[in-house]
Amino acid sequence: xxxxxxxxxxxxxxxxxxxxxxxxxxxxxxxxxxxxxxxxxxxxxxxxxxxxxxxxxxxxxxxxxxxxxxxxxxxxxxxxxxxxxxxxxxxxxxxxxxxxxxxxxxxxxxxxxxxxxxxxxxxxxxxxxxxxxxxxxxxxxxxxxxxxxxxxxxxxxxxxxxxxxxxxxxxxxxxxxxxxxxxxxxxxxxxxxxxxxxxxxxxxxxxxxxxxxxxxxxxxxxxxxxxxxxxxxxxxxxxxxxxxxxxxxxxxxxxxxxxxxxxxxxxxxxxxxxxxxxxxxxxxxxxxxxxxxxxxxxxxxxxxxxxxxxxxxxxxxxxxxxxxxxxxxxxxxxxxxxxxxxxxxxxxxxxxxxxxxxxxxxxxxxxxxxxxxxxxxxxxxxxxxxxxxxxxxxxxxxxxxxxxxxxxxxxxxxxxxxxxxxxxxxxxxxxxxxxxxxxxxxxxxxxxxxxxxxxxxxxxxxxxxxxxxxxxxxxxxxxxxxxxxxxxxxxxxxxxxxxxxxxxx
Amino acid sequence: xxxxxxxxxxxxxxxxxxxxxxxxxxxxxxxxxxxxxxxxxxxxxxxxxxxxxxxxxxxxxxxxxxxxxxxxxxxxxxxxxxxxxxxxxxxxxxxxxxxxxxxxxxxxxxxxxxxxxxxxxxxxxxxxxxxxxxxxxxxxxxxxxxxxxxxxxxxxxxxxxxxxxxxxxxxxxxxxxxxxxxxxxxxxxxxxxxxxxxxxxxxxxxxxxxxxxxxxxxxxxxxxxxxxxxxxxxxxxxxxxxxxxxxxxxxxxxxxxxxxxxxxxxxxxxxxxxxxxxxxxxxxxxxxxxxxxxxxxxxxxxxxxxxxxxxxxxxxxxxxxxxxxxxxxxxxxxxxxxxxxxxxxxxxxxxxxxxxxxxxxxxxxxxxxxxxxxxxxxxxxxxxxxxxxxxxxxxxxxxxxx
Numbered sequence: 001x002x003x004x005x006x007x008x009x010x011x012x013x014x015x016x017x018x019x020x021x022x023x024x025x026x027x028x029x030x031x032x033x034x035x036x037x038x039x040x041x042x043x044x045x046x047x048x049x050x051x052x053x054x055x056x057x058x059x060x061x062x063x064x065x066x067x068x069x070x071x072x073x074x075x076x077x078x079x080x081x082x083x084x085x086x087x088x089x090x091x092x093x094x095x096x097x098x099x100x101x102x103x104x105x106x107x108x109x110x111x112x113x114x115x116x117x118x119x120x121x122x123x124x125x126x127x128x129x130x131x132x133x134x135x136x137x138x139x140x141x142x143x144x145x146x147x148x149x150x151x152x153x154x155x156x157x158x159x160x161x162x163x164x165x166x167x168x169x170x171x172x173x174x175x176x177x178x179x180x181x182x183x184x185x186x187x188x189x190x191x192x193x194x195x196x197x198x199x200x201x202x203x204x205x206x207x208x209x210x211x212x213x214x215x216x217x218x219x220x221x222x223x224x225x226x227x228x229x230x231x232x233x234x235x236x237x238x239x240x241x242x243x244x245x246x247x248x249x250x251x252x253x254x255x256x257x258x259x260x261x262x263x264x265x266x267x268x269x270x271x272x273x274x275x276x277x278x279x280x281x282x283x284x285x286x287x288x289x290x291x292x293x294x295x296x297x298x299x300x301x302x303x304x305x306x307x308x309x310x311x312x313x314x315x316x317x318x319x320x321x322x323x324x325x326x327x328x329x330x331x332x333x334x335x336x337x338x339x340x341x342x343x344x345x346x347x348x349x350x351x352x353x354x355x356x357x358x359x360x361x362x363x364x365x366x367x368x369x370x371x372x373x374x375x376x377x378x379x380x381x382x383x384x385x386x387x388x389x390x391x392x393x394x395x396x397x398x399x400x401x402x403x404x405x406x407x408x409x410x411x412x413x414x415x416x417x418x419x420x421x422x423x424x425x426x427x428x429x430x431x432x433x434x435x436x437x438x439x440x441x442x443x444x445x446x447x448x449x450x451x452x453x454x455x456x457x458x459x460x461x462x463x464x465x466x467x468x469x470x471x472x473x474x475x476x477x478x479x480x481x482x483x484x485x486x487x488x489x490x491x492x493x494x495x496x497x498x499x500x501x502x503x504x505x
Numbered sequence: 506x507x508x509x510x511x512x513x514x515x516x517x518x519x520x521x522x523x524x525x526x527x528x529x530x531x532x533x534x535x536x537x538x539x540x541x542x543x544x545x546x547x548x549x550x551x552x553x554x555x556x557x558x559x560x561x562x563x564x565x566x567x568x569x570x571x572x573x574x575x576x577x578x579x580x581x582x583x584x585x586x587x588x589x590x591x592x593x594x595x596x597x598x599x600x601x602x603x604x605x606x607x608x609x610x611x612x613x614x615x616x617x618x619x620x621x622x623x624x625x626x627x628x629x630x631x632x633x634x635x636x637x638x639x640x641x642x643x644x645x646x647x648x649x650x651x652x653x654x655x656x657x658x659x660x661x662x663x664x665x666x667x668x669x670x671x672x673x674x675x676x677x678x679x680x681x682x683x684x685x686x687x688x689x690x691x692x693x694x695x696x697x698x699x700x701x702x703x704x705x706x707x708x709x710x711x712x713x714x715x716x717x718x719x720x721x722x723x724x725x726x727x728x729x730x731x732x733x734x735x736x737x738x739x740x741x742x743x744x745x746x747x748x749x750x751x752x753x754x755x756x757x758x759x760x761x762x763x764x765x766x767x768x769x770x771x772x773x774x775x776x777x778x779x780x781x782x783x784x785x786x787x788x789x790x791x792x793x794x795x796x797x798x799x800x801x802x803x804x805x806x807x808x809x810x811x812x813x814x815x816x817x818x819x820x821x822x823x824x825x826x827x828x829x830x831x832x833x834x835x836x837x838x839x840x841x842x843x844x845x846x847x848x849x850x851x852x853x854x855x856x857x858x859x860x861x862x863x864x865x866x867x868x869x870x871x872x873x874x875x876x877x878x879x880x881x882x883x884x885x886x887x888x889x890x891x892x893x894x895x896x897x898x899x900x901x902x903x904x905x906x907x
Contacts, residue, residue, distance in 0.1 A: 002823070037848060037860050037903050045878050047857070048660065050787075052878055134511075158516065165519035166511055178511045229880040236884060246822045247860075247903035248848065268904065284538055292537045298530060305533035311546070320788050382546035389545070391552040391590045392622060399665055406666070422788035424667045434550035441546040456526040 008274035013041030015473035015490035016280030017234035022494025024243030035250035040231030048423040051318035059220025062484040081233040084224035088362045092332040094191045108219040124185035135213040172200035187339040197310035197444040199345040204453035254290045261468035282476040309444025311429035315376035315402040318423030323372040327415040331361035354378040382429035382440025398426040445476025559583035560652040571632035591657030593690035594683040598655035598850040607846035610638040615682040617689035631679040661793040669761035674702040677768025692725040699727040707736040749779040767793035794853040818899040836889035846905035854891035866898035
């Protein structure tokens with residue numbers, strides 16, 4: 001059998017799919033290897049009884065519409081991957097419990113967003129509006145840096161793009177404080193920290209504002225048939241372009257040649273060779289499948305320097321009544337024990353933050369008539385698991401988590417969920433460790449901690465992960481976590497490899 | 506309110522971003538990275554969901570002339586150190602090499618979860634008319650036989666946040682096995698539920714685990730068993746079938762109860778009609794796997810002809826084989842008959858382990874066992890374990906993994 005390819009992509013997660021689609025579509029002989037029998041990684045679905053659940057996607061950022069396409073829409077469109085997008089215009093409802101609490105719903109569209117913020121926190125409009133002005137300035141600066149091929153003139157930066165430099169090198173809280181934004185308004189907007197997994201006093205402001213702007217201008221998008229639709233649409237592109245996808249093919253070794261370049265992999269005991277290998281698998285795992293003495297010092301040090309991103313516990317409920325009968329009106333509700341993001345993060349195991357989604361609000365027929373689904377997400381680390389947790393107590397452990405959050409939500413909204421549960425599935429970092437195979441079940445790759453933030457990753461990207469023939473894409477890569485970031489890295493790396501091979505660089 | 510002043514932030518901090526990063530990296534050790542097994546979440550995931558379990562037969566118990574229980578233990582020499590814990594009601598998918606075929610079969614664990622902690626699983630196998638795999642096991646497994654099994658699988662389990670605490674179990678034939686596990690799990694205190702088991706057999710002699718059930722019921726007041734005999738009267742037993750009337754008789758007088766059903770297909774067909782008259786909500790009715798779907802030609806929706814035979818082209822990792830497939834065989838069975846090892850676990854359309862791509866051709870998938878995802882239908886993916894050919898077929902199948 002032919003075992004030589006132009007490109008081997010390891011892992012059919014979001015980024016791996018886009019990378020493989022990009023190389024295949026550009027005429028490179030592409031093989032995508034996936035250890036599971038399904039594509040998508042996080043972007044999949046699962047069936048229980050008469051329900052098909054969305055396992056991970058809350059709202060896809062940066063999609064946009066046919067008339068106003070944003071990054072993700074463009075990536076899918078250029079590849080020819082067809083997705084039936086559905087949109088949600090209420091961004092979220094944020095409920096903070098306790099005396100300092102509030103219950104605020106914010107909407108998408110810059111003006112309506114500012115309106116809903118002004119209504120919740122009178123007097124905050126100017127400072128909220130200023131955030132979006134900063135986004136514009138950021139984009140101008142980034143366009144200039146791109147035009148200069150990443151080597152901007154320092155003087156031009158200092159004179160023309162000073163605010164960008166400020167925003168890009170400070171935390172969300174620092175920037176919001178400097179804008180004079182009232183604390184309550186800061187807290188409401190910062191509710192979104194959960195999607196990046198790092199509280200806003202540590203989270204890079206440029207990164208956060210970029211995400212906020214995407215949600216506010218585009219709204220949130222969801223594929224009609226769960227994330228499995230996204231993944232299969234990309235598989236179709238790969239196959240239509242002549243690329244191959246091999247499922248049940250777990251890569252167990254990365255091969256290197258005499259020059260110290262990665263030249264292939266071993267999957268199912270078979271050696272497969274390629275000019276370029278693209279890994280959608282987190283570097284930590286790749287390095288454990290590679291001769292560690294051959295790993296450049298900077299790569300090994302970087303891996304050791306990094307912390308893992310957060311994971312989640314999730315509860316999927318198939319309900320035998322409608323959302324109206326339940327008394328649920330929102331797609332996304334954030335529930336928090338304290339208004340402050342740092343407190344929410346620190347109290348994550350007791351009364352921090354959780355998200356409840358009801359997909360029927362966006363896609364009414366996403367479950368059979370007379371039913372609905374609920375999806376609880378609780379950010380936790382794999383390292384938060386009780387140290388003495390034994391496999392035989394795991395079922396009880398996960399049921400305790402589910403019970404706690406379901407009852408909390410029932411009490412908060414004064415509704416009754418428990419008697420209507422027809423199907424239930426509960427995931428924890430153990431589940432994500434099982435399916436994704438990431439260390440401690442991280443779903444967010446590496447933590448976007450202060451020094452390892454988006455700007456520093458992008459700025460230094462070309463000096464890192466230096467093994468020739470090997471590139472990385474995915475939620476662990478230079479754009480940080482989330483579906484849209486993963487797609488972007490797959491697109492960037494895929495195009496880079498096309499240029500490298502076809503351009504003979 | 507403070508006057509907005511972004512200038513309070515030093516823009517020259519921008520120039521420190523990369524140096525700070527490089528300093529952090531430079532300060533980190535260049536030591537080798539810890540293995541995945543050193544992380545708690547991965548350790549538990551690996552213990553609960555091993556890729557496979559290499560077992561061997563340690564003991565064989567003759568339950569009756571046509572039923573044997575096999576005690577399986579970890580085959581340490583082959584690399585399995587311990588058994589994965591499970592929930593009562595789960596099954597193992599067993600790989601069997603019969604002649605030139607590699608086939609799989611799901612068997613419910615009849616042992617308790619607690620017994621897995623002392624290193625034992627039990628499977629109970631009954632001889633049946635056309636039971637290729639069961640008869641093979643009964644005839645060939647000896648003490649010492651090596652057995653390749655999956656991790657525990659399946660959703661026929663008691664879920665405390667979903668199910669009523671009062672369970673009425675309806676069992677027929679070898680469908681008793683998961684209930685034996687559940688009864689023991691309840692007696693062990695590992696499941697907080699009460700089980701009333703209505704166990705349908707032809708004669709009292711056909712009922713498996715009689716002595717074991719009696720001993721369990723005597724020691725645990727949350728479990729009781731009622732033998733329901735269709736072909737003879739017997740003292741202390743009900744006579745007849747598993748009817749709605751019988752369920753009503755043994756159901757709790759007040760409050761909700763869940764019905765769990767496991768048995769042969771004929772029993773599902775019968776009891777489903779009976780249960781429908783009880784007016785229970787869907788959430789309170791749980792079925793174990795339907796089992797291999799047979800006789801598609803009896804379905805009103807079937808448009809094929811059962812005597813047809815088609816060409817089936819199977820592509821696995823770029824290698825292609827051509828075989829023939831009878832109209833009344835599933836694509837999975839056709840592959841197995843022709844010596845192609847293909848992935849499968851539940852063989853009932855549900856688990857999706859056989860998920861494959863339909864490249865071309867027309868197929869029939871019975872609605873009652875179509876457990877596919879919606880996007881699968883749109884993009885042309887199938888579960889070969891419950892898919893019948895209506896024309897020549899080309900499919901792309903992932904390689905078999907034991």
